[in-house]
Amino acid sequence: MPSANTIRLQNIFKYYGDHTVLNNINIEFKQGQIYCILGENGAGKSTLAKVIAGIVSIDSGNITIKNKQIHKLSSSLAAKLGIKIACQENFLFENLTVTENILINNEFTFSNSCILNNKRNNKKAREILDSLHININEKKLIRDLSLPECKLIEIARSFYDNPDILILDEPTAPLGITETENIITSIFEAKNRGSCVIYITHMIQEVSQIADQIIIMNSGSIVINKKYSKLDSKDYFLRSMAGEDYLNRYPKTKAQKGRPLLQVKNISSKNGAVKNASFTLQSGEILGLAGLQGAGKSTIAKMLFGLEEAIAGKTLIDGEDINICQPRHGIENGIAYVGDDTLKGIFPSLNLIENIMMMSYNRFLKKGFLDSEAISIEARESMHYFHMNVQDPTIKISKQSIGTIQKSNICRWALLDSKIYLMDDPTKSLDIPSKVEIYNLMNRIAHSDSGILLISSDISELVGMCDRILVMFKGEIIKEFKSGESCSKDILNCSFGNIHNP
Amino acid sequence: MFAAQRIEIIKDFLIKNKTADISTLTSILNVSDVTVRKDLDKLEKDKFLLKIHGGAVLCETETTETISRINISNHTAKSKIAELALTLIEEDDSIFIGPGSTCFLLSQNIKRLKGISVVTNNVAVSNEVMGSIKRTYLLGGELKDINGIPYTSDAASLESLSKIFVNKAFISIDGIDLKAGITCNTLNKANLINFISNISKTLIVLADNEKFDHIGMYQAASLESISCVVTNRCDLDEYKRTFFEKNIKLLTTFDI
Numbered sequence: 001m002p003s004a005n006t007i008r009l010q011n012i013f014k015y016y017g018d019h020t021v022l023n024n025i026n027i028e029f030k031q032g033q034i035y036c037i038l039g040e041n042g043a044g045k046s047t048l049a050k051v052i053a054g055i056v057s058i059d060s061g062n063i064t065i066k067n068k069q070i071h072k073l074s075s076s077l078a079a080k081l082g083i084k085i086a087c088q089e090n091f092l093f094e095n096l097t098v099t100e101n102i103l104i105n106n107e108f109t110f111s112n113s114c115i116l117n118n119k120r121n122n123k124k125a126r127e128i129l130d131s132l133h134i135n136i137n138e139k140k141l142i143r144d145l146s147l148p149e150c151k152l153i154e155i156a157r158s159f160y161d162n163p164d165i166l167i168l169d170e171p172t173a174p175l176g177i178t179e180t181e182n183i184i185t186s187i188f189e190a191k192n193r194g195s196c197v198i199y200i201t202h203m204i205q206e207v208s209q210i211a212d213q214i215i216i217m218n219s220g221s222i223v224i225n226k227k228y229s230k231l232d233s234k235d236y237f238l239r240s241m242a243g244e245d246y247l248n249r250y251p252k253t254k255a256q257k258g259r260p261l262l263q264v265k266n267i268s269s270k271n272g273a274v275k276n277a278s279f280t281l282q283s284g285e286i287l288g289l290a291g292l293q294g295a296g297k298s299t300i301a302k303m304l305f306g307l308e309e310a311i312a313g314k315t316l317i318d319g320e321d322i323n324i325c326q327p328r329h330g331i332e333n334g335i336a337y338v339g340d341d342t343l344k345g346i347f348p349s350l351n352l353i354e355n356i357m358m359m360s361y362n363r364f365l366k367k368g369f370l371d372s373e374a375i376s377i378e379a380r381e382s383m384h385y386f387h388m389n390v391q392d393p394t395i396k397i398s399k400q401s402i403g404t405i406q407k408s409n410i411c412r413w414a415l416l417d418s419k420i421y422l423m424d425d426p427t428k429s430l431d432i433p434s435k436v437e438i439y440n441l442m443n444r445i446a447h448s449d450s451g452i453l454l455i456s457s458d459i460s461e462l463v464g465m466c467d468r469i470l471v472m473f474k475g476e477i478i479k480e481f482k483s484g485e486s487c488s489k490d491i492l493n494c495s496f497g498n499i500h501n502p
Numbered sequence: 503m504f505a506a507q508r509i510e511i512i513k514d515f516l517i518k519n520k521t522a523d524i525s526t527l528t529s530i531l532n533v534s535d536v537t538v539r540k541d542l543d544k545l546e547k548d549k550f551l552l553k554i555h556g557g558a559v560l561c562e563t564e565t566t567e568t569i570s571r572i573n574i575s576n577h578t579a580k581s582k583i584a585e586l587a588l589t590l591i592e593e594d595d596s597i598f599i600g601p602g603s604t605c606f607l608l609s610q611n612i613k614r615l616k617g618i619s620v621v622t623n624n625v626a627v628s629n630e631v632m633g634s635i636k637r638t639y640l641l642g643g644e645l646k647d648i649n650g651i652p653y654t655s656d657a658a659s660l661e662s663l664s665k666i667f668v669n670k671a672f673i674s675i676d677g678i679d680l681k682a683g684i685t686c687n688t689l690n691k692a693n694l695i696n697f698i699s700n701i702s703k704t705l706i707v708l709a710d711n712e713k714f715d716h717i718g719m720y721q722a723a724s725l726e727s728i729s730c731v732v733t734n735r736c737d738l739d740e741y742k743r744t745f746f747e748k749n750i751k752l753l754t755t756f757d758i
Contacts, residue, residue, distance in 0.1 A: 248751055249746045249748075251754075255589070389737050436742040440754045443753070443756070447756070
């Protein structure tokens, strides 16, 4: 019989570089209870879950499981102690069957046999799938399953063998109503068997159905840890999740709004992530795009730049109907794309100058050769103009700071006189000084007769820097907020699908 | 090189040489003469120059003359700061403008906006804006000057301030420091800033590069009383971090 204090976390800290992802976490999880953890994107919920499951190590603090203090928790040790997790990302092997995926970390580790795909194991897989009311053939390959079906298998894997501690990170996000109901029923069954269930979600509706205890995280800290009561208002939870609006820190200036640079009319993506989206971007404007992960924000930017296929709708640039099927069309029409992976946009073995000038080389062709002196001069002038003060611009760019790298990702477009900037989470991995520099850079761009579409999971950043904010939910743009009319809490609420204020 | 940089170079050239011809400009800028002509068109529209056959000639406007008379130090930086600070002012605002040359440069552009009321103790500012804006209020007191820009200074003049409402106050300072806050070299200025920080909704500090990590004689206000700092200096990582954490805007200049 496991001890009543199943897991205790004391003074847990976790840092990723400059960023404190878990800030002095102190919490206990007991058997036979369902704990719901809520919070914005980036609050630290998934990191906390991964710490408990041994997938992520901590920088300081104590973890005690079943009364034993654990000095170094690995994922295999966590599994041995009865902790199972279904992460947000699906960790499934595409080329293996459902049975093999369910059993691989459960049976294989502890058995001598290398063959998983036998009658006995298939039967075991079938049993767990049936108990969860999952109607998928256990012999099917993962690559033949749809995304919701993969999620169900991921969940089945974590339920296998009735773990003492079951962690589910946003399990119902891709699922339909019936499937969600089934999962919720199974969670109650797990609780009744004595398991401790840790359930991470965005959905306040689900919390009211299942929570014994509600935990709200914000910026790496636990701000609320209490017994769930039906009397608690939704507004109270939203405010705790959104935190205070420190809006004055964002260096927003108002630029003169001019002509409509970009008009998007009823576009839909081939992969179904975006449905019937319409909006206009004016020169001088910073237009924000908010929404949960998977709402379709990144896909819109990719469609406008030609990285994702559009199957319907029109895109007008400066009033002209333009067909963008590949990035070259985007570039020719003055569109700049700064993707959400800072390091993906660079040539890591080349230096800063080469990276910034890479797209402008055609201007420096002299009788078939590149005028390297002119290139160097313009590069240095641009670096000065964009306040990129680096000690040595001739070393490999991968050795520069991430702030400098991100600035170069933006500058190379400015050298092309781009007018429409699509920025996907541009300040995500940056330290504070670099963030402030990027915000000022955005001002500069807005003031030079250009427009920015700012996609971000940081709602404060959107409220602080944007003139207008569009909120997306399940592929559609459901509401527009004007600067001054919105606060983080309302936008957060809207990103859950609620058009009206609570 | 792109448009804004070319414009700066043409402007500098003309201020120095008074006239310029297209062929000289094309070889300096390394662009076609079509591009140079487009740049000259823009500058002519801005009333900076007059196009003549084969080139352009600097417009000797009152503004340029006034600047050379007053001889402002660190002029380029201060005018960029003033341009950027202008974007923080909205129509119908009631603003306070303090003494000093950066504030004077700010006042030169205020006429572009509608419905602005200005309260000031900076005589050059009141001269500049009077008649072109909705209302000008000059505080009285003994006349002193900083670098040729006269301002009034008197404890009694602060009394009259308490009856006036402003929603934004623009001041320049002698020093800004992470520990010491904003400081001034004269007690009068320090008292003025202290008073203003208490009556204005937002306090905006215009600080060129020379003012940072500098501590003047008298403390004028703590960092916490500042809403926004506008500067041309971009390398101050500790200031960026501290201001962000204390919820203070830090705007760095660029060529508008």
